[in-house]
Amino acid sequence: MSTGRIVSSAEAEGATNFYNMRGGIIAPGYLELQTNGLRGFHFTHFEDEESYLKKLEDACTYLPQTGCTGFYPTIPTVHSDEFKKILPSLRPRDFANGASILGAHAEGPYLHPSKKGAHNASLFHQASKPPEEIYGSTAKSNDVLKIVTIAPELEGTPKLVSDLTSKSIRVSLGHSSASYAHGLEAVKAGATCLTHTLNAMASLHHRDPGLAGLVTASPSTLQKPSDSPYFSIIPDGNHLHPSVATMLFRSNPEKCIIITDSIELAGLPDGTYPGHSQIPHNQTKLGTKVVIEGTDTLIGGCAGLDECVRNVMQWSGCGVAEAVRCVTENVASLMGLKDRGFLAVGKRADLVLLDEEGRVKETWIQGRQVWVAGS
Numbered sequence: 179m180s181t182g183r184i185v186s187s188a189e190a191e192g193a194t195n196f197y198n199m200r201g202g203i204i205a206p207g208y209l210e211l212q213t214n215g216l217r218g219f220h221f222t223h224f225e226d227e228e229s230y231l232k233k234l235e236d237a238c239t240y241l242p243q244t245g246c247t248g249f250y251p252t253i254p255t256v257h258s259d260e261f262k263k264i265l266p267s268l269r270p271r272d273f274a275n276g277a278s279i280l281g282a283h284a285e286g287p288y289l290h291p292s293k294k295g296a297h298n299a300s301l302f303h304q305a306s307k308p309p310e311e312i313y314g315s316t317a318k319s320n321d322v323l324k325i326v327t328i329a330p331e332l333e334g335t336p337k338l339v340s341d342l343t344s345k346s347i348r349v350s351l352g353h354s355s356a357s358y359a360h361g362l363e364a365v366k367a368g369a370t371c372l373t374h375t376l377n378a379m380a381s382l383h384h385r386d387p388g389l390a391g392l393v394t395a396s397p398s399t400l401q402k403p404s405d406s407p408y409f410s411i412i413p414d415g416n417h418l419h420p421s422v423a424t425m426l427f428r429s430n431p432e433k434c435i436i437i438t439d440s441i442e443l444a445g446l447p448d449g450t451y452p453g454h455s456q457i458p459h460n461q462t463k464l465g466t467k468v469v470i471e472g473t474d475t476l477i478g479g480c481a482g483l484d485e486c487v488r489n490v491m492q493w494s495g496c497g498v499a500e501a502v503r504c505v506t507e508n509v510a511s512l513m514g515l516k517d518r519g520f521l522a523v524g525k526r527a528d529l530v531l532l533d534e535e536g537r538v539k540e541t542w543i544q545g546r547q548v549w550v551a552g553s
Contacts, residue, residue: 182544186523205502207247207528208483209509214252215442221251224264238276242541242549244482247528248278255286255297262314269322275548281324288328289353295378296477305334320346327373329354330364343368353378361389372409377417394429408512410435413489414481416467420493436486436504441478488536
C-alpha cells in the first residue's frame, strides 16, 4: 500500500510493484514561490468561493507539466477588501492530481511608488498600517499568509517586519528603491528574502549596491553569516539578462530561488488581453514576455518553472542538481517546509523525472504518476 512518502530500503523490502525510470534523473517536485496566475486565471479574479476554488483546482492540475508540485499563489497589490475576500481561499491544501497550495504570498501593498512596476500605487500603504487592517484575520497567524513582500525604506518597516515574523510569516524585500542600509536594517529585523532581485529594485551600483548588495552581504555586517537573505530571480530571458541572472545565481547558489512571477496569460496564445483589478491596462503577450500595452513595462512572466530551470543551466553551465536546488531545497529551507523539497526518507513522494538537459519527463505526487510528457 502506498504511503505517499519516501520510505527506507528496509520498509520497501518485499515490495512487488516496480517502475522503470528509464535512466532519468529523479528530483524533488518543484516549488514555486511566486506565481500570480496561469491559463487565463489570475489569483485576484474572485467572484465567489465555489467558482474560485474550481479555477484554483484547474491551475493546480496544469502545474505538474512544468514540474511544479507545490506553490504559493501570489496576490499583488489590491484593495484591502479584496485581500480579505481572497486570502482565506488560499489556505494550504492538496489536490489528488495537482500541485499543492502551500499558502499565500502577498506582494503588497507595503511597496514604494518609485518602483511600482505594474502595481496600482494608489493602493499602497505605509508600514505603519497594521497588517490585520490590510489582510484581515489571515494576518493573525501563518495558517494562510506565508510570506509578504514589502519595501524596506517605508517608515516603520522594522516594526512591521517584527510583527509579521513573530507569527512565522516570512518577509521578503522588493518593489523598492531602498539603500543597502535600509535593506540591512530590515534583514536584522527578520526579513529573509529579496523579491525578484533587480526587477522593480534599485540598480546594483559599485558604490551604492542597494538591496541587491544583500545577496553577498558581508558576514561582519550581519548578526551571523547565515542571516544573508535568500533571493528570487526570474530567469525567463526577459526580466534579467542571462549574464546578470548567472552572476546572481553564482554569487550565492545556496540562497538563490528561481521563480516565474507568472501571470494569467501563461499558457495562453500571444495577443493583447484586458487588464483586471491589479492591472488597470491592456496586456500584450509575445512569447514569454508580457508588457502593459504600448509600453516596455513588464507585468510578469509567462515561462514555466521548468523552462526557467533549464535557462539557468544553459546560461551558467551548472548541472541539473545545482539548478533544481533553486526550486526545491532552497524554497523549502526559506519557508520552513518539513515535508517536501528534499529526497529523504519520510518526505512526500512528490517527484519529477528529468533528462540530462533538465526537461521534465514525468511528475509524481505522493507516489502517484500524474503527468507524462507527450501524454
